[in-house]
Amino acid sequence: xxxxxxxxxxxxxxxxxxxxxxxxxxxxxxxxxxxxxxxxxxxxxxxxxxxxxxxxxxxxxxxxxxxxxxxxxxxxxxxxxxxxxxxxxxxxxxxxxxxxxxxxxxxxxxxxxxxxxxxxxxxxxxxxxx
RNA sequence: AAUGUUAGCUGUUCUAUCGUUCGCCGAUUCGUCGGAGGAAGGAAAGUCCGGGCAACAUAGAGUACCGCACUUCCUAACGGGAAGGUCUUGAUAAUGAGAGUUAUUAAGAACAGAUAGUGCUACAGAAAAUAACCGCCUCUUCGAGGUAAGGGUGAAAAGGUGGGGCUAAAAAUCCACCGCAGUUGCAGGUGACUGUAAUUGAGAGAAAACCUUGCGGGUUGAAAGGCAAUGUAUACCGGGAUAUUUGUUCCGUUGGAGCAAAAUAAAAACUACUCGUUUGAUCCCGGAGGGUGUGCCGAUAGAGUCUGUUGGCGACAGCAGGCCCAGAUAAAUGAUAGAAAUUGAACGGCCCUCGGGUCGAUCUAUACAGAACCCGGCUUACAGGCUAACUUCCUUU
RNA sequence: GGCCCCAUAGUUCAAGGGAUAGAAUAGAAGUUUCCUAAACUUUAGAUCCAGGUUCGAGUCCUGGUGGGGCUA
Numbered sequence: 048x049x050x051x052x053x054x055x056x057x058x059x060x061x062x063x064x065x066x067x068x069x070x071x072x073x074x075x076x077x078x079x080x081x082x083x084x085x086x087x088x089x090x091x092x093x094x095x096x097x098x099x100x101x102x103x104x105x106x107x108x109x110x111x112x113x114x115x116x117x118x119x120x121x122x123x124x125x126x127x128x129x130x131x132x133x134x135x136x137x138x139x140x141x142x143x144x145x146x147x148x149x150x151x152x153x154x155x156x157x158x159x160x161x162x163x164x165x166x167x168x169x170x171x172x173x174x175x176x177x
Numbered sequence: 178a179a180u181g182u183u184a185g186c187u188g189u190u191c192u193a194u195c196g197u198u199c200g201c202c203g204a205u206u207c208g209u210c211g212g213a214g215g216a217a218g219g220a221a222a223g224u225c226c227g228g229g230c231a232a233c234a235u236a237g238a239g240u241a242c243c244g245c246a247c248u249u250c251c252u253a254a255c256g257g258g259a260a261g262g263u264c265u266u267g268a269u270a271a272u273g274a275g276a277g278u279u280a281u282u283a284a285g286a287a288c289a290g291a292u293a294g295u296g297c298u299a300c301a302g303a304a305a306a307u308a309a310c311c312g313c314c315u316c317u318u319c320g321a322g323g324u325a326a327g328g329g330u331g332a333a334a335a336g337g338u339g340g341g342g343c344u345a346a347a348a349a350u351c352c353a354c355c356g357c358a359g360u361u362g363c364a365g366g367u368g369a370c371u372g373u374a375a376u377u378g379a380g381a382g383a384a385a386a387c388c389u390u391g392c393g394g395g396u397u398g399a400a401a402g403g404c405a406a407u408g409u410a411u412a413c414c415g416g417g418a419u420a421u422u423u424g425u426u427c428c429g430u431u432g433g434a435g436c437a438a439a440a441u442a443a444a445a446a447c448u449a450c451u452c453g454u455u456u457g458a459u460c461c462c463g464g465a466g467g468g469u470g471u472g473c474c475g476a477u478a479g480a481g482u483c484u485g486u487u488g489g490c491g492a493c494a495g496c497a498g499g500c501c502c503a504g505a506u507a508a509a510u511g512a513u514a515g516a517a518a519u520u521g522a523a524c525g526g527c528c529c530u531c532g533g534g535u536c537g538a539u540c541u542a543u544a545c546a547g548a549a550c551c552c553g554g555c556u557u558a559c560a561g562g563c564u565a566a567c568u569u570c571c572u573u574u
Numbered sequence: 575g576g577c578c579c580c581a582u583a584g585u586u587c588a589a590g591g592g593a594u595a596g597a598a599u600a601g602a603a604g605u606u607u608c609c610u611a612a613a614c615u616u617u618a619g620a621u622c623c624a625g626g627u628u629c630g631a632g633u634c635c636u637g638g639u640g641g642g643g644c645u646a
Binding site for chain 1: 195196197198208222469470471506507508513545546
């Protein structure tokens with residue numbers, strides 16, 4: 048689990064879980080990315096399940112939406128070890144949804160920086176709370 | 178050789194590291210792991226047409242509604258395609274006194290009907306489709322009548338050109354030629370239609386106004402639909418049985434059987450309406466309905482594609498052989514780094530017809546765009562490259 | 575994914591194919607007032623884009639662009 052794979056058990060695939068997340072989750076905004084997360088029981092052993100979304104109203108073309116989702120997913124996949132290590136001993140599970148909310152396409156480096164920033168914040172908040 | 182237009186084809190490649198998904202093979206502690214493979218397009222797009230497929234009656238009739246509209250063919254089908262016909266516009270040439278006609282060539286056509294009917298044609302103009310304002314002429318002054326040759330208005334003015342005659346003045350009255358429309362005959366063509374002869378006629382435009390005629394269309398779309406699991410009482414589904422009342426006949430007696438009629442019956446579904454069809458009341462047996470929401474099938478081998486050959490002007494069709502070519506579902510096919518190729522820019526070297534070619538290193542750019550059940554089309558978007566045809570220009574012979 | 579609707583001044587709406595596309599409100603300038611508001615006068619401002627039919631198109635037809643709604 049400590050490698051860089053990103054298989055189905057680590058992604059948000061349950062319609063029910065997503066509905067629950069949007070209803071009760073905590074919203075957070077880091078520059079162009081809006082993040083909704085919730086501590087909840089998941090149906091897999093993975094500590095975190097993540098999903099990525101780009102609204103159709105901002106980007107009309109499917110090519111642009113695909114590009115941004117791929118960049119966000121890649122950034123998450125390469126850095127998720129940070130998040131997993133931080134949550135290792137807590138026993139909690141998180142569902143996270145990343146939503147892109149800017150009209151321009153930004154580079155991979157920028158997206159990666161924002162996602163790392165979010166992970167650090169989530170860990171410090173969680174440690175402080177417990 | 179350059180320039181542009183149109184049509185067709187193509188539409189970046191390789192390596193390394195880390196990843197996604199689907200078959201196959203092997204292992205497994207059933208969580209996964211390993212091996213070897215497949216993984217976006219010509220438009221996957223717009224959702225504009227047509228078809229397959231599925232449910233609702235094996236999908237029925239008429240009206241309404243919607244769509245289409247030269248002919249023949251292709252096709253599973255089409256509003257698509259091929260070949261042809263006709264018309265319009267432009268150019269060139271020939272001919273004619275002129276109107277016009279003919280030939281070649283290019284482009285285009287929602288190209289049935291305006292002589293079935295209703296309505297419309299602003300402003301201007303006498304008048305916009307049963308034409309008389311000025312002008313001309315006649316009668317009997319006012320006024321009435323005749324006349325479409327001339328005038329001006331308008332997008333459009335009542336077939337056109339030339340000539341003669343009649344007449345009060347004129348005309349479509351006459352002659353010749355040209356054009357248009359209807360009917361009939363002959364010849365050619367599968368047909369649209371063409372050629373030709375006779376005869377009749379003079380009534381603009383618009384159907385992308387309503388409409389008429391002919392042809393076609395049942396409705397809803399994979400979120401269709403089917404299976405399984407979870408789970409609770411009836412209403413839901415499937416199968417079977419029986420009908421209730423009245424009259425009458427028979428058996429012959431607190432009842433049973435046959436026949437006929439009526440009622441239950443109001444309504445619901447099938448497209449809006451009319452018809453038509455189905456359901457319908459009670460009991461028994463079996464399965465469960467609604468809601469939440471999971472997995473699988475539908476769902477990836479097909480009107481498939483490539484090669485050859487035969488038929489056809491062609492679209493296309495037949496035959497033979499080879500090939501298997503994405504299958505995701507909060508939704509895969511990617512990220513990073515480095516090379517190469519192509520394009521453009523300025524720089525330096527070399528060559529020469531002084532405008533380019535070629536080599537080197539640097540910088541820049543690499544389009545439009547992402548499958549969502551599957552096919553056939555149409556439309557729209559598209560950096561660069563290749564091929565073909567044509568236009569224009571230059572040089573040489 | 576599928577189905578449907580709409581587009582006119584800054585905004586909300588009109589306009590049987592026919593003078594210069596109209597009204598309300600918002601804007602600007604002026605009058606009035608010590609100043610503001612209200613009132614009055616004047617003024618500028620628009621048919622989503624491209625083709626086609628027609629003598630003539632906001633309206634009719636075709637293609638595109640943008641926006642909105644419904645559907646488990």
